[in-house]
Amino acid sequence: MARVAFTGNLKRHVACPAVDVAGASVRAVLESVFAGNARLRSYVFDDQDRLRRHVNVYVNEKRADLDDPVGPRDEVFVFQSLAGG
Amino acid sequence: MGNRILVATRKGLFDLKRGKAGWRIARTAFLGDILSTAMRDPRDGAIYAAQSLGHFGVKLQRSDDDGRTWKEVAAPSFPKSDDRNGPSVEYLFAIEPGGPAERGVLWCGTVGGGLFRSADRGGSWKLNAGLWDRPERKEWNGGGFNIEKPGIDTVLVDPRDPRKMVVGISSGGVWQTADGGVTWRNTSKGLYAEYMPPAKREDPNIQDVHRIARCASAPDVLWLQHHNGVFRSTDGGASWKEVKTIRPSKFGFAVAAHPKDPDTAWFVPGVKDECRIPVGGKMVVARTDDGARSFKVLTKGLPQKHAYDLVLRHGLDVDETGKRLVMGSTTGHLWISENGGNSWMLAAGNLPPVASVRFA
Known part of the structure; x- marks a missing residue:
């Protein structure tokens, strides 16, 4: 099971505690998270199930895309890119 | 008389009420979040607030207890596409109730170019395919600052027949349906864009409609603030005539139409498109009372020195x-007039940049 954690900025808007889920890719583990937390999907994915433009995912220390692999002991972090104003 | 105003800003929703001591901010919500618009549905009292969370997309919130508590409902979203560049809603630009007897029906115009309809108070939304599937849509353009995709900024449901609607697109012209959105036709005749190459100036599908307002009691009279100037229609929006009397300038975003007098409308002119500040640093409202034959430039109560406020397309309401008007600026000023714009008072001076104001 991979561990998936979300930025604190997202917790302001929607409950998203870290969870351990199955899946062999970033997309697969996120889908596993959304299966138990449907409201979270639209905060991370756009209408076409792409990562939102200003949402970044890291697998362990490495920036990752949705198709990148995830191992059972990996940690996946969902962050937002920062902007001012 | 309008005793309540919903103000959607870059950093929250402000709910103003008029009491014996005057106007005050009675409640705030979503502080820190970008709001694009807010609307109180006169049919059931529900309040809708549209968020644009930057990183996390557009969201729609509804309050069924007059703004005390909020519940996230569905936001309009495009159906899944086979195209890897398929569309996604980027901004909820205009939310309007359906007809008086169509309880629960809402329309939402979006940046992304989709018009959406909900039949269940935002519980779910459906893309209006009749407009989206028009081949001319491919010619629509984005409307400028933070609007990279075409945006439907105006949705007017005809008070006589809710199947008849007018929408304004920045930039895609004026479109109308008479059958509840099954079929649409572009009704931009008379609009022109002098900044375009000559062959495209009168192209109905590139017209940059900043905002359209309709006279409620004479619904065939519509006023339109275009990127290129001011236009008026007296035939239900079938054709448009340029209003050349507007002053001190013809550029602007907002327009409000008098609900009873088809000869009266208000505009908030700025210098021009590449210089979006008041002419001479003087904040003014332009009003015609005679069907656009002439305009009065209203200044009383508005700053006449070093004012750089811009009023966006949903930043003016009547x-x-x-008699009562409200105007909110990108500099965070909120002015209210209780005499048709003859004089204005500052109701709030330190708001975040204002996207939308609306009597509730």
């Missing part, structure tokens, strides 16, 4: 009497 109440059902035509």
